[in-house]
Amino acid sequence: MKMELLYNLRDRLEELASAGTDTVSEDFRLMGAVEAFAELASDGGAGGRIYRAVCAMMTALPEERPALLLEALDIVRATVRENGETFVWGDLVPLRGGSGSETGAPYSKLRPLIAALQNSGSARISILGEYWAESPELFGDSRVLPYLASALGDTHEEMEELFAAVLTKQGRRAVPFLKEGFRPDCPDGRREMERRVYWVARLAGAEENKWLLSILPKCERELREAVIAALGVSQDNAELLQELYRTETGKSRDAALRALARMEDEGSRALWTEELERRPDCPPCLEGVDSALAADMAAQALHSAYTEALERGRQELTQAEMLTLSHTVYAAYGKYSDKLREEWMWLAEHMDEFDRLVPDRNVKQWDMNAAELLEKCLMETVLWNPSENVRALAAELGTRWPNRFMGSAVLTDLIMCPGEAFARYGKFIVKNGLLHRENAVERANRIQIMCALAAIRNDKDNGRHIPFSRKDALNGAPAGMRYRLEQLDPRWAETLSNPKVNQDGAVFDIKSAWSMSKLMFQMEWIE
Amino acid sequence: MQISEQWILSRAPGQAAAESGRTLSEEGCFFARMKTEDDKTYWAECTGSARNPYYVSVDWSLSDTEPAFSCSCPEKQSPCKHVLGLMYEVLAGKHFKVGETPPYVWRMRSRQEAEMAKTEARLERVRRQSTAMREKKLERQLDGLEKVEKMMSELLRGGLGSISELPAQSLERLSVELGNSDLLGARDTVEAIAACERRCRQEGLDVKQCRAELLRLLCSLHAFTERSRSFLSDQLTSGRYAMEEPVLYEQLGGEWDEDELREVGMCRRNAKLIQLSFDVTYDEARRAHIERGFWAELTHGDFVYTLNTRSAKGGAAEDSCFSALDVPLLYETPSAACPRVWWDDDSASELTDDDIGAVLKLASEHIADVVKYAAAQLGDPLLPGSVPALVRVGRVGYVEDTLTLEDCTQGRIALRDRRGGGAGRASALRLSVLSRPPAEGDALFGLVYCDEDDGRYCLQPYSVIRKSGITRLQF
Incomplete structure (x- = not known):
């Protein structure tokens, strides 16, 4: 049987069902399909039965047609089944062992976990947290992973953190399941699809570039933005990203710029350099991007922003100016390059001038001045990127400008060589003599050390201390996930309880510490 | 004949x-x-x-x-x-x-005549006792069938696009009426149609995107009404026992009497069951979880399944079973391919190598035979659209992008998940990422179905049976 005639007839009958059997007399395409099918009518078998059934339907009374249409469709579907193919033609490449995990857990054990992943609301957070604490291996079961992937659209911050922890642990094993359920045209699941794309790129990188390129044409709006941002995983996409930057608009355009920050070619560097000069709102596109180009652009942006702030000649910064400045500083978090290092040196030399640049009294959002923004930036950089270069930078700045950057140097030592940190810095927080009045330099040093200590959180459940950073929304995991301390030197706690140590003006003091961060930087580890 | x-x-x-x-x-x-x-x-x-x-x-x-x-x-x-x-x-x-x-044929014929007489006598007793009640029920059911036909006619005359123009909740009301009339099969299908329409509306889909599913449901509903009308009319006149239409019997509100099943031999003694897989689907129309266990029954050498419907609000749930079960008396619904079974008592024992070996022996060597058998079963629109099968593995791998099973004689079938199963149906994907893929001599258990989008017979893999044990791709 000529199957294409059968499929065509089936499609026309289904169209008739959509339009309504009362329209059959106007359905010329159906008539054409029936005419073409007539050649098969004489075969005496299924072809003949189909032809007669369809003709009967077309010539029947209007009230009889629906039932006859269904009968005809039934015969057609049965014939499609009877002629169904089975064999798969071509060379077969045998499967090799994959990374799937089979825990052998029964349905009763998985059911509450799967139900929690499928439901919404805050109640499921505790269920999932318990499962993660007690049976983390179940999350990697390939029967659970599809449900986890489907739950990625959840907007609760705790769920994002949990999923980040789970997916980071699963690694590449999760990638097939993230791709499997991807539907670019799913109207209610855009956030879920964006997160799938993000995690495929994060876990598999350039290995999945082909897949990312294949889905790009099918994606629109926020999903398109996510795919474009993900294209930064492969250097091969440099030219495409440059083209997208020229042709896309709005957030997709910014996504292209963000992805371009990960490229290493000269074309991308030239584009970024040009854009930084043209658009002061570019730097947010550098946030979370860890590349030489991004670090260099961050350096350029910092220089421009701080130079411009100084050249204004005015000490009070407006809301908009603070916004630009802070975004430029955020863009530098965690980054390092030779150019950025040079920039840090220049910034350090001008910190006293930056101290005088303060938010206008009507600006409520920030209570840090331009210098304090940089002090915090360096601490965050140490937390995000404890590379040898960053440590050396923090040590140098901490030595040369201790009242500004000793905190970063202390934090570096706390993370990398905690035993030495106390020996080196413990003395700075203890008063010399009961009656000694703390001078400005001593106070500045103490505050720096207190701020560094406040960045350490006590992970009581696991019996360790971890450095805490502002949540890395782009990377999906707090810095505590990247490294940890086993136990902080107990002499810190003993010293801080010493009456010779001034507690005032420390992290609880609005004026001398980063009060924005007092919510995040709490000295929880002192019990 | x-x-x-x-x-x-x-x-x-x-x-x-x-x-x-x-x-x-x-x-x-x-x-x-x-x-x-x-x-x-x-x-x-x-x-x-x-x-x-x-x-x-x-x-x-x-x-x-x-x-x-x-x-x-x-x-x-x-x-x-x-x-x-x-x-x-x-x-x-x-x-x-x-x-x-010959004499042994005469003896067999006499036995059959005696059984038929016994059945007829019992039916006669039932008929005398409840003729009036039964007649009322049948009339109610025939009335319900008319309402269903009227709904289908209106819908198809106006076109599927007019489904959203049906009076609000008219489909839900109709399904309640059908349930009250013991037209359970029609009720379930109308609920599924209503669920499909709701989904289209909520997701803003064009009716063409749900057309295939709507038509499949309408064809099934049409087949149900045609066969039910004939069946019910026969019942009204002759009161013939329903065993030859077991699917229709259940969908018309019939409940299996275990005594009757024992009498007509629809039960097995000393059955031995090994669960090969367990799956769970959420039925949006019925707002319930459908839990199915697929088993190898070693005494008779075939496959059976268990079915539990658990309301979304709660209820007793079935579970995976990793033991071998000895069942003294196993009831089954009359059905050629993969009967539904249930039982009251069992004793569990640890699965042995011999048990696994017995399961492996049930595997078919030829995909072509499996598909031919499945095709014969899939012709009935009132039956499930898939047939369980166990196939001996030659090789498993990719032919371009198609995951494929090849048997020992180079016969092949695509391994593909059936549509519409949601996150839980990613069996083929799980198979492809197994740390130890199926090897020659293993067997693959799954459901054979016809994918109407491309007219291809496929197998959705459910578990891999090896000498070392069973690896489940579902539960």
Whole structure:
């Protein structure tokens, strides 16, 4: 049987069902399909039965047609089944062992976990947290992973953190399941699809570039933005990203710029350099991007922003100016390059001038001045990127400008060589003599050390201390996930309880510490 | 009396039995082939593993559509492979000498007549007791069928696009009425249509995107109403027992009486069950979880399934079973392919290597035979759209982008998930990422279905059976 005639007839009958059997007399395409099918009518078998059934339907009374249409469709579907193919033609490449995990857990054990992943609301957070604490291996079961992937659209911050922890642990094993359920045209699941794309790129990188390129044409709006941002995983996409930057608009355009920050070619560097000069709102596109180009652009942006702030000649910064400045500083978090290092040196030399640049009294959002923004930036950089270069930078700045950057140097030592940190810095927080009045330099040093200590959180459940950073929304995991301390030197706690140590003006003091961060930087580890 | 391969396959208790029967016929195991002059009774002798041949017969004299079988072999399943082989002998047009019906056929015929008389007597008792009630119920059901036909007619005359113009909740109201009329099959299908329409509306889909599913449901509903009308009318006039329409019987509100099932032999004694897989689907229309266990029944050498419907609000849940179960009495619904079973008592024991070996022996060597058997079962729109199958693995791998199973004779089938299963249906993907992929000699258990989008028969893999144990891709 000529199957294409059968499929065509089936499609026309289904169209008739959509339009309504009362329209059959106007359905010329159906008539054409029936005419073409007539050649098969004489075969005496299924072809003949189909032809007669369809003709009967077309010539029947209007009230009889629906039932006859269904009968005809039934015969057609049965014939499609009877002629169904089975064999798969071509060379077969045998499967090799994959990374799937089979825990052998029964349905009763998985059911509450799967139900929690499928439901919404805050109640499921505790269920999932318990499962993660007690049976983390179940999350990697390939029967659970599809449900986890489907739950990625959840907007609760705790769920994002949990999923980040789970997916980071699963690694590449999760990638097939993230791709499997991807539907670019799913109207209610855009956030879920964006997160799938993000995690495929994060876990598999350039290995999945082909897949990312294949889905790009099918994606629109926020999903398109996510795919474009993900294209930064492969250097091969440099030219495409440059083209997208020229042709896309709005957030997709910014996504292209963000992805371009990960490229290493000269074309991308030239584009970024040009854009930084043209658009002061570019730097947010550098946030979370860890590349030489991004670090260099961050350096350029910092220089421009701080130079411009100084050249204004005015000490009070407006809301908009603070916004630009802070975004430029955020863009530098965690980054390092030779150019950025040079920039840090220049910034350090001008910190006293930056101290005088303060938010206008009507600006409520920030209570840090331009210098304090940089002090915090360096601490965050140490937390995000404890590379040898960053440590050396923090040590140098901490030595040369201790009242500004000793905190970063202390934090570096706390993370990398905690035993030495106390020996080196413990003395700075203890008063010399009961009656000694703390001078400005001593106070500045103490505050720096207190701020560094406040960045350490006590992970009581696991019996360790971890450095805490502002949540890395782009990377999906707090810095505590990247490294940890086993136990902080107990002499810190003993010293801080010493009456010779001034507690005032420390992290609880609005004026001398980063009060924005007092919510995040709490000295929880002192019990 | 018409006999065809499709007919033989539809009566075989399992695909393996049908294959074995055909092999017996092809290998010339039958001799002394005889028949009656009226071509209604056939008998022959068949060489078997025992010293003496088996005496096999197929007898259409009491019923043109449902013959009686007999065989002197010790196999418990009916029809056994020897009976099926004899049917293949008839189909092949081999020469049968005309002769007198032998005594063992007379004895088998008398037994069947006695059973039919017993059934008839029991039915007569039931008829006398509840004729009035039953008539009222039948009238209610026929009335319900008219409402269903009216709804379908209105919908198709106006076009599927007009489904959203139906009065609000009219489909829900209709489904409640159908439930009250004991038209459970129609009720479930109308609920599914309503759920499909809701989904289209909520997701802002064009009706074309749900057209295929709507038409499948309407075709199923149409088949149900046509067959039900004929069935109910027959019942009204003759009160004939419903066993020959088991699917319709349940969908028309019939409940299986375990005593009746025992009487007519729809139960198995001393069954041994090994669960091969367990799946759970959420039925949006019924707002319930449908839990199915798929089992190998080793005593009879076939596959059966268990079914539990658990409301979304809660209720007793079934579970994966990793033990071997010995079941003294196993009830089954009358069904050729993969009957639904249930039982009251069982005793569990640890799965042994011998158990796994017995399961592996049930695996079919040829994909073509599996598909042929499945195709014969899938013709009924009222039955599930898939048939369980166990196939011996030659190789598993990719042919371009298609995950494929190849048997030991290079027959192939695509391994693909059925649509619409949501996150839980990613069996084919799980198979592709197994740390140890299926190897030659293993067996793959799954559901054979026809993907109507491209007209291709596919297998959705559910578990891998190896000598070392069973790896589940579902639960």
